Amino acid sequence: xxxxxxxxxxxxxxxxxxxxxxxxxxxxxxxxxxxxxxxxxxxxxxxxxxxxxxxxxxxxxxxxxxxxxxxxxxxxxxxxxxx
Amino acid sequence: xxxxxxxxxxxxxxxxxxxxxxxxxxxxxxxxxxxxxxxxxxxxxxxxxxxxxxxxxxxxxxxxxxxxxxxxxxxxxxxxxxxxxxxxxxxxxxxxxxxxxxxxxxxxxxxxxxxxxxxxxxxxxxxxxxxxxxxxxxxxxxxxxxxxxxxxxxxxxxxxxxxxxxxxxxxxxxxxxxxxxxxxxxxxxxxxxxxxxxxxxxxxxxxxxxxxxxxxxxxxxxxxxxxxxxxxxxxxxxxxxxxxxxxxxxxxxxxxxxxxxxxxxxxxxxxxxxxxxxxxxxxxxxx
Numbered sequence: 001x002x003x004x005x006x007x008x009x010x011x012x013x014x015x016x017x018x019x020x021x022x023x024x025x026x027x028x029x030x031x032x033x034x035x036x037x038x039x040x041x042x043x044x045x046x047x048x049x050x051x052x053x054x055x056x057x058x059x060x061x062x063x064x065x066x067x068x069x070x071x072x073x074x075x076x077x078x079x080x081x082x083x
Numbered sequence: 084x085x086x087x088x089x090x091x092x093x094x095x096x097x098x099x100x101x102x103x104x105x106x107x108x109x110x111x112x113x114x115x116x117x118x119x120x121x122x123x124x125x126x127x128x129x130x131x132x133x134x135x136x137x138x139x140x141x142x143x144x145x146x147x148x149x150x151x152x153x154x155x156x157x158x159x160x161x162x163x164x165x166x167x168x169x170x171x172x173x174x175x176x177x178x179x180x181x182x183x184x185x186x187x188x189x190x191x192x193x194x195x196x197x198x199x200x201x202x203x204x205x206x207x208x209x210x211x212x213x214x215x216x217x218x219x220x221x222x223x224x225x226x227x228x229x230x231x232x233x234x235x236x237x238x239x240x241x242x243x244x245x246x247x248x249x250x251x252x253x254x255x256x257x258x259x260x261x262x263x264x265x266x267x268x269x270x271x272x273x274x275x276x277x278x279x280x281x282x283x284x285x286x287x288x289x290x291x292x293x294x295x296x297x298x299x300x301x302x303x304x305x306x307x308x309x310x311x312x313x314x315x316x317x318x319x320x321x322x323x324x325x326x327x328x329x330x331x332x333x334x335x336x337x338x339x340x341x342x343x344x345x346x347x348x349x350x351x352x353x354x355x356x357x358x359x360x361x362x363x364x365x366x367x368x369x370x
Contacts (some may be wrong), residue, residue: 009131011230011310013124028291042135043290044299064303065296067135069287076131078230078303 006052008059008075015080022055023073025066030076031035033068040069041048058083087353090346094339108328114226115262115321121227121314122259129170132277132304138313139293139300140277147294150241150275150301154250160195160248161218161240162186162269165256165312166206167320168222173327175257175320176205179299182267183255190253198249200236202313226317233310237272241305244273257319265319274310275301279347 006023008016013071023034026048034041047062145151164183166176183206187197200219201207207220222231245247252273257265289296 007127009128011125011128011233011307012121014127032290039288041288041290042139043288044296057138063299065135065300067131067287074131076128076135078306079351 002071004036005072006075007073008050008052008061008080009077010067010080011078015059015082016057018050018052018057020056022052022054024051024054025075026050026061027066032068034068034073036071037070038068041069045075045077050075050080087346087349090342090349092230094342094346095337097338097342101332101339104328104331104335106136108325108331109195109334111321111328113317115325118226118314118318118321119259119262122311122318124309125311125314129307132300136168136297136300136304137278138287139289139297144294144297145277148157148244148297148301150273150305151277153274153300157190157193157195157251159198159249160190160251160253161198161200161237162190163200163222163240163252163309164202164206165316166201166203166209166252167316168196168204168226170205171327172320172324173330175323175327176203176209179255179316180206180209182269186253186269195251202236207304228310228313228321228332230306231308233313237306237309238302241302243272247271254309254312254316256316257323259315259322262322262325265322269310270308272305275305 003019003021006016006018006020007014013072021036025034027033027045028044028046031048032043043066045061045064045066048060048062050059051057052059059075059080060083061075061077062079064075066077067074068078162183164179165178170176183199187199190197198218199210200216200221201210201217202221202224204222207217207222210217221236224236237252240249242251244252251271253267253269253271255267258268259265
């Protein structure tokens with residue numbers, strides 16, 4: 001199965017860039033899970049833990065948004081830090 | 084040999100100056116590289132933001148967003164001028180101030196009232212010297228600007244723009260095209276000029292809604308525009324300083340060559356004269 005290309009981007013730097021089988025993100029109204037072949041989507045994020053590849057990479061994020069298109073996931077947020 | 088000693092002193096002094104300028108050149112080079120890295124690192128974020136805004140934006144939505152309102156007349160405009168805290172960077176600050184003055188003159192000619200926000204000791208020093216009132220003066224932004232710095236600069240202006248207190252916000256800074264090309268530029272960050280979509284709009288699922296997403300993203304977009312200007316201006320400052328210090332070092336080298344040549348000629352002339360005196364004295368003794 002195809003993998004997702006995931007990147008976590010803050011204004012100052014790209015914090016993470018790599019491939020993963022899944023992404024779980026804190027959307028504005030609760031957690032959202034993304035698997036490969038997800039439909040194109042844009043959602044705003046709330047505060048919480050972003051997990052990439054089932055928890056291999058974890059970030060605390062607050063605000064910002066998540067964009068999925070063609071198996072590319074971009075998490076764009078002003079406040080993100082590795083957890 | 085009075086002249087010789089004087090020359091020697093000057094040679095020593097130029098040598099010392101060259102040592103300083105050469106060190107500053109190397110420091111600026113390494114600082115510029117790091118600043119350049121930050122400029123590059125800031126790009127993906129700007130691209131992602133512009134991408135999403137472009138794919139969500141349509142003119143029908145524009146009227147509902149205060150940040151997108153296009154005032155018919157810029158009654159009150161704010162100009163944020165970015166300058167450096169330190170000098171010895173050639174014409175860097177002078178160019179930025181010149182750009183800002185041209186912009187202010189243009190706005191005032193169009194009938195706007197201009198309020199100045201000046202970042203950096205050099206810009207503040209200049210406007211104090213010419214006696215022009217500065218609304219906000221900041222000298223606490225270092226050569227490693229953060230997104231928080233950008234937010235603190237523009238957030239209050241954004242709020243006032245939404246409330247109708249200001250009708251336009253400009254940022255004057257240096258664009259960092261490359262290490263050799265850093266032209267001063269004036270960009271309008273408010274009202275927001277929405278980026279245009281490249282390659283058509285995708286059919287996204289939008290949560291909660293296009294409107295809610297734009298409400299959150301537009302302020303980020305404005306803050307990011309200011310952040311980018313801050314980062315690029317710092318990189319441009321270091322690049323300007325490097326060039327200025329390289330020129331100073333080269334000039335010192337040339338000056339040293341000239342001084343050394345003059346010194347050696349004087350020394351030689353003195354020896355020749357001494358020999359001539361001895362020969363003259365000897366032949367006088369021989370009768």
